[in-house]
Amino acid sequence: MNDTIQTILSHVSVRKFEDKLLSQEQIQTIVKAAQAASTSSFVQAYTIVGVTDRIKKEKLAEIAGGQSYVADNGHFFVFCADLHRHELAADIEGGANISETLESTEKFMVATIDAALAAQNASVAAESMGLGICYIGGIRNNLPEVVKLLDTPNKVVPLFGLAVGYPAEKQATKPRLQFEHIYHENTYQDDSASKTQLHAYNKTISAYYHDRTNGRRADSWTEQIAKMMSKPVRMYMKDFLNKIGIPLK
Template sequence: MELFETMLQHTSVRSFTDQKLSHKLKEQLFLAAQSASSSNFLQAFSLIEITDTKKRKMIEQIAKFPIDNGDNGELYIFVADLNKHAQVLTLNNDSLEHLRSVESLVVSIVDAALAAQSMAVYAESVGLGICYVGGIRNDLFQIKELLDLPELTYPVFGMFVGYPAGKNEVKPRLPIDSVVGTNTYRTLTPDMIDSYNEKTTAYYQQRNSNIQETNWSEKVRQHFESPRRSDTVDFLKKQGFVF
């Protein structure tokens, strides 16, 4: 399949076959991740491969996202990482002040996300399936302990990667003209929302599994009806970031 078609066929995969990824393929995934663009060439991310079954189970428990009884697929954790840069500055007796800023944190989160998505696109181009796991942030302090995360790092998300046991239907995206503006920001209008809700209602009713009476607006409302992961700022402060 052409890369473009593969990208448009993306769906998150939440169950994998028992086929293992070869050493070579894993290496290619890591190189694909590392080849992403990086703000000011800081390369402010790290990748942690989880091979310890007990650790994987604990991470899945934190994320409330158990996969194939911990047996199939690989789990990788993407970490926004300014610790490496702190080491460079410390070795030169430089101040860490500007490393601790929200702007630096954003840079490192963006770098981690770009690396992850480069890895995801490569994975899907060779027939693998992926699913991001933001649920690891349900308990940042426990994740820090499990992974020995040092100061100035932040676990952004995990990613399952493996050979798909099955694939879901593609979820229809927002209309492109609500996402792409020309010269100015394009506002999402009530009409656009209505027509997208119709599309997503049909998607949720007609898909093969986990059929639901809902639509995109309802999903958005549910998502924002209560606070989520309110210990994030506390965690980031403890990791050495200054707000």
């Protein structure tokens, strides 16, 4: 097993960082690694906003649900789906009419996939440098406020944050679903096999939480999912996208 694969398989989310900022060289390396990710048809439909202002970081931490590590880290990146850049490209090329394309569900999917691929490259790069990372989806709790805070134009959607820094503490690697449950060959496996695998995975996850919390927690994965998804969240998203010029046709 090479070092790259070992880095990937050793991933854990870090939620406590040392009080030490990343250097400009580290930031540039992480962003360049992000840019090296694949991008659909070379559209490069994402932007990364680095947030260094303490007041803005604290506000983002509040929006994310009081997650202190959004403010206290080595550097905070916000990955955005960006279709505004392509409006500028059309203007340069004589005002080409690309509005129908930019308002399509397909191009929004392209932008979100591009951003996610870039972020994962950034994460692997950071972890290979001995840093820790934590994805922050909580900024989507109030995207109108995030848009104001970061002054993003229409057709730019802040998707998630990425806290990066020197780990002050790390948890054990959390067990993932079994290989057989994730990887299906040629056809999707039937539900009975999937349920059998999920029952087995529940035991693994319950044991993990029991050990990690000294017995204070032992819930299963399906219990977590059923509880979480019984309470819809961020249901404003479609209206928000409409308001910033992405009506998803």
